Amino acid sequence: MSEVLKMPKYPCSFCKKNEATQFCDFVIGYAWTSAKDEKGRMIGGYHETCDNEICKDCATTMHGGFDFCPSCNKLRGMIEKQHDKRGGRMMKDIVFGRYEG
Numbered sequence: 001m002s003e004v005l006k007m008p009k010y011p012c013s014f015c016k017k018n019e020a021t022q023f024c025d026f027v028i029g030y031a032w033t034s035a036k037d038e039k040g041r042m043i044g045g046y047h048e049t050c051d052n053e054i055c056k057d058c059a060t061t062m063h064g065g066f067d068f069c070p071s072c073n074k075l076r077g078m079i080e081k082q083h084d085k086r087g088g089r090m091m092k093d094i095v096f097g098r099y100e101g
Helices: 070-082 090-095
Strands: 027-036 042-049
């Protein structure tokens, strides 16, 4: 007798076989709104995330509990490898209280 496989209600966008349990948290954009929250406070800036539906097996969990899909995790790796980070004095002056901007 053959076994009947049950398809997940929300299949993972990548493996297609496991149930998607979370969304990708990779930031893909920033925006600003003048809307107010339920207490009347200005919402202001917010970020937009990838939101690919992913399962626990396909997710890569980063420090701080952020989960990235395989596509965004690959992009993060390329950014870390190729990012041209250039040191400057301004951040050091801010940290040590010498900034006069």
